[in-house]
Amino acid sequence: MHDKMLRQKSAPADPFEESPHTPSVERLYHGLDPALAQTLSIDRATRDRLVIFDPASAPLLRPLIRAAAVLPWRIRAEQRWIIAVPEAQAATIHQYTALARHLDSLTPPRQEANSATPWWVLPDEALRPVAAPRILVREDEATVAWDDTTALIAGPTQIIADADPFWLAWLGSATGLAALRKGIALESLRIPEVPGPTQSNLAGLALEATHLASQIDELEEAVLRRILADFGPPGRQPGPRLLRWWRLDFEQLHQAVLDELRNDIPERYRPTWEQIHHDQRTTHAKASARLGTIIEAIDTQVAALAEN
Structure with a gap:
């Protein structure tokens, strides 16, 4: 994970290499493990049912954006949520009867050997809100979208936090997409300073x-x-x-x-x-x-x- 301010670099060999006036995109985060997110994701009807039975569990049900919903320029509204239990609350999950029962009904995507932490606990790092507005870059298809929510992201997606819409124009353009498809790492991409x-x-x-x-x-x-x-x-x-x-x-x-x-x-x-x-x-x-x-x-x- 990177959480750095944009830095100034030196002279380019091509438009995407560093120059004296090309700040790099470095406020990057990555999406959740897709298998775990798929198992823990729920639709609106399930989310509403769990909250009706356990109103206090609402903060543990966070909006979710899956990589498949990252489309050119925009996010498709899928109305998905994810059960987002931090490690600090794992021991008290039984207080939320309906939520605990739902978790018990799930089959873990993988079981960690000798793990003292329940498989459904999400890392604190993943639960920390990523500052909006954000740019989401779907890695497998080099698709760039704008997102003004703080939903959790699942799948092969990189998140540029606290983003500038000028970056969106650059990355979402034919020029930017060509660079991403050539395999240039997003954290190495240089966006020039312009008037x-x-x-x-x-x-x-x-x-x-x-x-x-x-x-x-x-x-x-x-x-x-x-x-x-x-x-x-x-x-x-x-x-x-x-x-x-x-x-x-x-x-x-x-x-x-x-x-x-x-x-x-x-x-x-x-x-x-x-x-x-x-x-x-x-x-x-x-x-x-x-x-x-x-x-x-x-x-x-x-x-x-x-x-x-």
């Missing part, structure tokens, strides 16, 4: 990209939830076409409901749903086009800065 107005402009573009990407994500989820609520039999999951409903025209959507949900859109509701689908596709297309324009502007500006 204040340029930084502010790129920071604003990056935050707008984050906002738009989140809105698009929320729209995709909201329409899918409505499709399932109106036409999905209980327990039926959408297939690949419905998961990308905005790519379908209405006839294709109708066929996907037939094929993937084994259901029909009743004839009397088809005109209404055709209009809903048209309106939401239009909204999606406009937002996506605007997002593409913003990302192109970020890529162009960062590439020009990297060449100087």
Whole structure:
């Protein structure tokens, strides 16, 4: 773990090596062990049930972001929590009856030999809040996202604490992503100092990209939830076409409901749903086009800065 102030370094051989005016990103933390996090993660219904039975256990249930939810520019809202018991409270877990019973029902992902600490205890270091806003970098896919929460992070993800949105623009640009995909260590990456107005402009573009990407994500989820609520039999999951409903025209959507949900859109509701689908596709297309324009502007500006 690194928790250092940004440092000044000396002259570059390329845009990502050190220079007299290139502070490095060093406020880095890493995500939780994915197997342990998966075992201890719970959904909203389970979290609410545990809190109803043991209201005092609420502080031990922390919001969780899994690596799979780290998408370009934004975090997908998964509504996940993790049971986050520090070692100091392990001996008193029986005071939380419902939580203790839930832990007893779990199968540990691995058992530490001769360990005096229960397997479900999380290290104090992992439970310490990481200052927001943060930049999350998913290591396996070099995906960069903005996060303004203090949720715990699971999986192969690095966290840049107390982050500057200018860094987000740089790391999330085509130039920054290319550097990450080349294997340049994040802690070694150099982000150049540029004039204040340029930084502010790129920071604003990056935050707008984050906002738009989140809105698009929320729209995709909201329409899918409505499709399932109106036409999905209980327990039926959408297939690949419905998961990308905005790519379908209405006839294709109708066929996907037939094929993937084994259901029909009743004839009397088809005109209404055709209009809903048209309106939401239009909204999606406009937002996506605007997002593409913003990302192109970020890529162009960062590439020009990297060449100087």
